[in-house]
Amino acid sequence: MVMRLFCCLLLLSAMPSWAATKLEASVDKNPVLAGEFFMLNISVDDTVKGEQPDTSSLLKDFVVGPTSLSSRTNIINGSINKQTTWSVKLMTRAEGDYTIPAFSVAGLTSKPIKLKVAKRSVDADKNNEIFLKTSLSSNSLFVQEAGIYTIKLYLAKELLDGSLSAPSMEDAQLTQLGKQTESYELVDGKRYLVITREYLIQPQKSGVYTIAGPAFQGRVQQNYRQLEVSALGDDQQIEIKPIPSDYKGTWLPSELVNLDEEWQPNDNTVEVGTPITRTITxxxxxxxxxxxxxxxMPTIDGIRSYPDKKENNNAVRDGRVVSQQTASYALLPQKPGTYTLPEIQLPWFNTKMNRINVATLPKRTITVTPSSTAISSTTNSNQQTIDTLTSSPNNNVDATQLESMQVQKNIPLWLIAVAILGYVLWIVTVIFYWFNRSTSNTTKKVQSTADIINQPSLKKLVAVAKSNDNKVFYNELNNYAVLVTNKNVGAIDELCCIVSNSELNNYIMQLQAQLYSNRTTNCDLNAIIKILENHQTQALKSQQAVLKDLYD
Incomplete structure (x- = not known):
């Protein structure tokens, strides 16, 4: 046991002390050419985990690529050496003397590096197998005006891999438009693969700015060898002009703004209930x-408006951004009359003429006529046939009139007999009248009950609801409303007033919105039928109670 402990202590004493003692920073080239990538290596003589040098200070003077990490362990003659290395690809855009700052890792600090950057010769660019070209749609823009920045990478060799950095500009948003495209071009008799990228520039502040050109670094195949290549795009100067002080409203800087509209149907005269689609572009x-x-869309009394689908799109045409908005509205005339839709105006700033313009849609007048397709109104039930009871006592000789007759002193016997007979007939007539009146009341009671029972049937609505065809259901509902209200125009609205049910109003509004705005609005057709059935049932009970009170 003692011997084992002694051996362990001996082995531990023989092992080297692994602790970081040195941090070094170095570059693989010095001097370098402007636009040429070089490698910065930061190494520490130990294994370091969860820590790395801060390279953010390099962004001021260099184009900084991604950082890679590697570690290795060497055992030579029993001596163990460990090393951790961070590698960063750097590039400068201009010639001059630069200083790579010191870095700190694991409590150690490296020494700064003096770097000399030489000017890139024009001949070197001409003879290069790879180069970059940049261009701007306009060197002068207004604040928030969209510009196009185009990058073209020319490759004369087979590209194995590479990366192309994005341009940069202060106080502006740069966004790549779509995917890059590939094509082929002949330059001085040499065939190049051309990779093109387009960026949308949206400046946010006025002033003179520089768009820093992109940088490319990669590997190409040449004579069975792999070569490191790089290229640097030129910087571009751009002037951003401020918003004019006299401009009012939403800022819309543009070279051209146009408002257009389409009507379906394209008629100035329509019937009540005919849906109109107005599309504004x-x-x-x-x-x-x-x-x-x-x-x-302005609100017009007598015409309901439902917003339909709306689309916003943009594309690049001839180096310029073209944007388009298409908005559709469903208009539903509710009552006859003449309506004027007011003019629509949109102010915008003309960046070519440097003045305020107004895009306009002219006013339009439409005439709404009564519906010719509605079911003609039924015979007015309120027009009763005049009771011409010929047996009314008012049509017979009144007793008081007999009493007022002058009685002659000498009345013939036959005249007395006629008078008595007339009186008897009058009594018979009165008895007959009261008997017929009782029979007539019974008939009228039966007829009134029949009128209540024979309300418009809901069977057609029930059948149509099963097909889930909202348009057919709405037409059948309008027919039912015409029968109930005896109105050809606005029958459904009148039906809603008669039923006086908020749920029915909501269901019908949902149905109209689905029909005339193409929205995916679910409408419960069976619920509408159920409400109408309940209304008929309540109306029947109420009227039967009234009849019972009248005829009991």
Missing amino acids: LTALGVTKEQLPEIS
Whole structure:
């Protein structure tokens, strides 16, 4: 036991002390050319986990690539050496003398590095197998005006791999448009693969700015060898002009703004209940789709408006951003009359003429006529046939009239007999009248009950609801409303007033919105039928109670 402990202590004493003692920073090239990538290596003589040098200070003077980490352990003659290395690819855009700052890791600090960057010769660029070209759609933009920045990478060798950095600009948003494209071009008789990227530039502040050109670094195949290559794009100067002080409203800078509309049907005269689709298209050059303002539909009394689908799109045409907004509205005339839809105006700033313009949709007048397809009104039940009871006592000789007759002193016997007979007939007539009145009351009671029972049937609505065809159901509902209300125009609205049920109103509004705005609104057709059935049942009970009170 003592011997084992002694051996362990001996082995421990023989092992070297592994502790970081030195941090070094170095570059693989010095001097380097402007636009040429070189490698910065930061090494420590130990294994370091969960810690790495801060390279953010390099962003001021260099294009900084990703950082890679490697570690190794060497055993030579029983001596164990460990090393951890961080590698960063760097590039400078301009010639001059630079200083790579000191770094700190694991309590150790490296020494700064003096770096000399030489000017890249024009001949070197011409003879290179790879180069970059950059261009701007315009060197002068207004604040929030959209510009296009184009990058073209020319490759004369087979590309194995590589990375192309994005351009950068202060106080601006740069966004790549779509995917990069590939094509082939002949330059001085040499065939190049051209990779093209387009970026959308949206400046946020006025002033003179520099767009830092992109940088490319990669590997190409040449004579069975792999070569490291790099290229640097030129910087671009751009002037950003401020928003004019006299401009009012939503800022919309553009070279061209156009408002257009389409009507379906394209008629100035329509019938009540005929859906009209109005599609408004806004097109603007030099702005993004997010900058397009909302086009609102004015409210017209007597015409319901339902917003339909809306789409915003943009594309690049001839180096310019073209954005378009398409908004559709469903208009539903409710009552006859003449309506004028007011003019729609949209102010915008013309960046070519440097002045405020207004895009306009002219006012439009439409005439709404009564519906010709509605079921003609039924015979007015309130027009009763005049009771021409010929047996009414008012049509017979009144006793008081007999009494007022002048009685002659000498009355013939036959005249007395006629008078008596007339009186008897009058009594018979009165008895007959009261008998017929009782029979007539019974008939009228039966007829009134029959009128209540024979309300418009809901069977057609029930059958149509099973097909889930909202349009057919709405037409059948309108027919039912015409029978109930005796109105050809606004029958459904009148039916809602008669039933006086808020749920029915909501269901019908949902149904109309689904029909005339193409929205995916679910409407419970059976619920509408159920409400109408309940209304008929309540009306029947109420009227039967009234009849019972009248005829009991």
